[in-house]
Amino acid sequence: MARVVTQRRLDDFPPETIDKAKKVIVDTFAVILAGADSEVEEPLMRYLDMTPAAGKAPILGTDRRTTAEMAALINGTFGHALDFDDVLSMMPAHPSAIIVAALLADLPDHPLTGREFIEAYVIGIEVGARIAQGITVGHYSRGYHGTGTLATFSGVAAMAKSRGLDEDQTRTAFGIAASMASGLRRNFGTMTKPLHTGLAARNALQAVRLALCGFTAAPDILEAKAGFYAAYGVEASDPEVAIAALDGPGILVDPGIALKKFACCYAAHRGMDGVLALREKHGFTVEDVVKLECRMPPGGMLVLTYPQPVTGLEGKFSLQYALAAGLVDGHYTVSTFTDAAVQRPEIQEALKKISAYEDESCRDDDPLFDTRSSGGRGFVDVEVTLRNGTRDTIRIHKAPGHPSRELTWTDIEAKFDDCADHASIEPATARQAFKNLRELESTEDLAALVKLLHH
Missing domain, CATH: 1.10.4100.10 (2-methylcitrate dehydratase PrpD)
Structure with missing residues (x-):
């Protein structure tokens, strides 16, 4: 080494x-x-x-x-x-x-x-x-x-x-x-x-x-x-x-490193992706939902230990909350995982419609299953039942941002803007910093780049 x-x-x-x-x-x-x-x-x-x-x-x-x-x-x-x-x-x-x-x-x-x-x-x-x-x-x-x-x-x-x-x-x-x-x-x-x-x-x-x-x-x-x-x-x-x-060629190439699209525990990301995909497909709101079921692989909920979170930090480790927030909001941002967001009354109502559990059928035939982390083993099934009788299931093998579903530079720029706004960095300054970081291999003065992100 x-x-x-x-x-x-x-x-x-x-x-x-x-x-x-x-x-x-x-x-x-x-x-x-x-x-x-x-x-x-x-x-x-x-x-x-x-x-x-x-x-x-x-x-x-x-x-x-x-x-x-x-x-x-x-x-x-x-x-x-x-x-x-x-x-x-x-x-x-x-x-x-x-x-x-x-x-x-x-x-x-x-x-x-x-x-x-x-x-x-x-x-x-x-x-x-x-x-x-x-x-x-x-x-x-x-x-x-x-x-x-x-x-x-x-x-x-x-x-x-x-x-x-x-x-x-x-x-x-x-x-x-x-x-x-x-x-x-x-x-x-x-x-x-x-x-x-x-x-x-x-x-x-x-x-x-x-x-x-x-x-x-x-x-x-x-x-x-x-x-x-x-x-x-x-x-x-x-x-x-x-x-x-x-x-080998290096882990950045194989197997690669995942970037998060959502600001919470990676083990919840496939379920969250499933909720958004179902919403986009059927155009429903939380009021249209009778039940949402998320079936996880064995060990998939190992670190998702807060079924009834009361703080933003606990919400980051709550699959149930993440699914409920997807039903209520239809999107996820940095602000999804604040204390105020977790404690909303509409979230408490949505949680009553959520069922999340590990299911042996989500194991798949991966011979390395037991060596995988909670967010990378098996697959996740998300099933919605709507008031109009519609019932649909979507299966997610890899979370968005996984090396096989790599975030684009456009995705990363949107995430950078969201994070910079959260830190009260002026939009023009954030754009310049992103541009400089995008061209990092040509940068001779890193101190000037860092200064943009230091109030």
Whole structure:
């Protein structure tokens, strides 16, 4: 893994890698902005005021600057605050906000060109994904949140690449970060879930900087008997699998990384897509609906744990609420998952019409079914019954934004505009920032780009 970080270059990946990487990077900037106006913003700003150390690193969507470590923590937390960021199902986790937040925090001390930023991102995604592939989804099943544990290594690899660490320093950075890796699924539906992302970004930054300063750590932290795989893995975990997987074209090309069309837990997205498709097909409103049934594959509702949510954060992990909001509104935006939206009386009435449950018939014949994450296994059936007697079912195998249903640049621009508006960024400024990010590989001055998104 250390050798990949030090030796592999952007030119070693297929040409389409740059465009695919840019889509995720632009998407990540968008969700960090939106997070600046989320529930986590107020307590994080109070926390920042408790430790008002001077610094040069900007916090996007605000007018604040702080130390690199604090900026990584806050921007990283913003990036996952709305659960609107990317999904790497093989982790399963959301690594991009960690990488982007860590690199942004380091920019004032270590400027990068746009191409260097993309290269560090690509290396970071690749290394973290392969470490996850070797440890298997069993790590997640044990209760760990891979964003806070496995994706920490994505941040370390990206930072090590951007800073030009040698192999020994990179191994040391991995060793330091492995003892920082943390995050438990029990905190889903609370502010601590996105905090996992911020902590991972901060930890990645600190691990690389400590390695640069001569700090020591075990050079075999992943594979050692008392190392990361042994402590965090399962019987099937195998670091050799991670190494062997590095021979491919890169995970951005195969199997790809999913971008979210909806600002909530990815496991709910296929059901939500089904509701919108049925509404478009039949033109009904919530008043026309007698019953809406959503059948999920076994394990598909593992993290959708709030059938009767009372907050926006709980709503992000409620399949029932997401379906009800689709019936009531006919669309989804960032504002769908606010406290006020969840608590609407019409939503409470719509919830009475919803039935959502796991069904063995949604398993399909995928031999790798049990290795898939909640949002990627089997298929989802959504069935509506209308007052006029119509009864129709739609089957969704892949969520919108899945690599097989990749978001277009038009989709991403609409998402960027929605997120920038949520952060009170002027439309003209948002358009310019999007244009600059779209042309990121040609950008020489990333600081000027970041300044557009800093009030």
